[in-house]
Amino acid sequence: MNIRVPDQMLDQIRARAADRKQTVQDYVTSLISRDIDTERNAARAFIAEVLERDGHWLDELESR
Numbered sequence: 001m002n003i004r005v006p007d008q009m010l011d012q013i014r015a016r017a018a019d020r021k022q023t024v025q026d027y028v029t030s031l032i033s034r035d036i037d038t039e040r041n042a043a044r045a046f047i048a049e050v051l052e053r054d055g056h057w058l059d060e061l062e063s064r
Contacts, residue, residue: 013027013028
């Protein structure tokens with residue numbers, strides 16, 4: 001997939017990738033992976049909160 005980014009942003013990405021001794025592709029992939037992990041953790045926290053708050057109601061519903 002080709003994504004166009006401003007030259008200044010691309011220069012920053014290249015510099016950060018070089019600092020980490022990664023290719024630009026590997027660096028961007030690691031950013032995406034971290035974002036996905038963050039979203040997963042947020043979803044887990046939300047589900048845990050709902051289960052804690054409404055778990056008894058869900059148990060009743062499932063037992064019917």
